[in-house]
Structures are given as C-alpha cells and as structure tokens.
Amino acid sequence: MTLKMHLTSQFSTLGRAMLDHLSLKMISPVLKKMATVLHRAGVHPDAVSVIGFLIGMAGAGMIAGQFYLVGLILILGNRLADGLDGAIARLAGTTDSGAYLDICLDFIFYSAVVLGFAFADPGRNSLPAALLIFSFIGTGSSFLAFAILAQKNNISDLRLPGKGFYYLGGLAEGTETIGVFILFCLFPYHFPLIALSFAIICLVSTVLRVIHGYRRLKS
Numbered sequence: 001m002t003l004k005m006h007l008t009s010q011f012s013t014l015g016r017a018m019l020d021h022l023s024l025k026m027i028s029p030v031l032k033k034m035a036t037v038l039h040r041a042g043v044h045p046d047a048v049s050v051i052g053f054l055i056g057m058a059g060a061g062m063i064a065g066q067f068y069l070v071g072l073i074l075i076l077g078n079r080l081a082d083g084l085d086g087a088i089a090r091l092a093g094t095t096d097s098g099a100y101l102d103i104c105l106d107f108i109f110y111s112a113v114v115l116g117f118a119f120a121d122p123g124r125n126s127l128p129a130a131l132l133i134f135s136f137i138g139t140g141s142s143f144l145a146f147a148i149l150a151q152k153n154n155i156s157d158l159r160l161p162g163k164g165f166y167y168l169g170g171l172a173e174g175t176e177t178i179g180v181f182i183l184f185c186l187f188p189y190h191f192p193l194i195a196l197s198f199a200i201i202c203l204v205s206t207v208l209r210v211i212h213g214y215r216r217l218k219s
Contacts, residue, residue: 052081138206
C-alpha cells in the first residue's frame with residue numbers, strides 16, 4: 001500500500017470516528033423535543049439561525065472586551081441555536097437557502113471568535129489568531145469545495161444524513177472547534193499555545209481532506 005493510500009485509508013476511519021457523529025447522537029433527542037415545541041409555535045428555522053448568529057457575534061464582542069465567561073455563555077447559546085435550526089428544518093422541511101444561510105453564518109462566527117481574542121490582547125494573540133484563521137480557510141474551502149462536487153455527483157453522507165451539505169470528515173470538525181473555543185475562554189492567557197496547536201491540527205486536516213476528496217472524486 002502506498003503512503004498516499006495509507007493516509008487516505010486512515011483519514012476515512014478518522015472521519016467516521018470524529019466527535020461530531022457522537023455528539024449528534026447524544027444531543028439529538030433533546031434538540032428534537034425543543035424543536036418540536038418551537039415548530040408548533042411557528043418559529044422558522046432561518047430565524048433561529050440569524051438569532052443564533054447574533055448571539056455568537058455578541059459573544060465575540062464580549063471576548064474582545066475580555067469578558068471571557070460571558071463570551072463563553074453566548075458561544076454555547078450560538079451552538080444551541082445552530083443545533084435547533086437544523087432540527088426545526090427537518091420538521092418543517094429542509095431548504096437549500098436554509099442550509100446555505102446556516103453554513104455561511106457558521107464560518108463567519110468561527111472566525112469572529114478568534115478575531116475577538118486578537119482584539120482582547122493584540123500583542124500576544126494577533127499572530128496565533130491570524131494563523132488559526134488561515135487554517136480555517138483551508139478546512140472551510142476543502143470542506144465546501146467537496147460538498148459542491150459531491151452534490152453534483154450525487155454522493156451522499158451516510159454518517160450525517162440530515163445535513164444540508166456533505167460533511168467531509170477530518171481531524172478538526174465542529175465539536176472539536178467548540179471544545180477549543182471553550183478552552184480559549186476558560187484559559188485566555190494560554191490562547192497562543194492552544195491556537196497554534198489547533199491551527200496545526202486544522203492544517204493537517206486540510207491536507208488529508210484534499211487527498212481524500214481528490215481520490216474520492218477521481219474514483
């Protein structure tokens with residue numbers, strides 16, 4: 001087996017074992033109950049997406065002002081809304097526009113949180129924050145580019161069938177990212193070390209995604 005084939009095989013296994021799949025199983029029953037109540041009340045999933053985004057951006061603002069625990073609470077509120085909008089959409093009927101809105105707001109939110117830490121302490125945090133946002137560009141572009149071509153070629157995601165996009169697995173997915181954000185808020189002084197470590201993981205994940213995505217589409 002060549003090194004490239006070995007890496008691709010290992011990556012596929014890691015993609016199926018990442019925390020997103022496990023966390024989805026754990027929280028789905030709770031989200032479904034909450035979503036049922038909201039759906040009956042006539043709440044639109046896109047409205048939940050926008051409200052959750054605004055909560056998350058407020059969290060980034062709190063972090064920029066060094067109110068880290070308040071920022072953490074708002075970040076968790078954003079993630080709750082991110083789970084609820086999809087659960088409501090599955091009851092009301094998923095739409096391409098809703099999936100598009102959700103993924104756009106998510107990526108803006110992720111970068112805004114990191115930017116908030118750069119503003120909180122520019123001298124210590126700016127360079128690690130820039131590197132982490134750079135790594136997010138790699139994970140995001142490799143993820144979205146494959147999602148577009150997977151849709152074109154009718155490739156479905158059997159791990160996360162309820163998602164509006166094909167979720168190409170990686171070492172750093174949504175659950176891992178939020179876990180790192182929690183560490184940022186609890187230990188803000190150690191942001192540079194945590195950010196640099198996670199940026200390396202994201203960059204490795206990008207390389208593996210590109211290899212796996214290329215081979216999957218070529219086959």
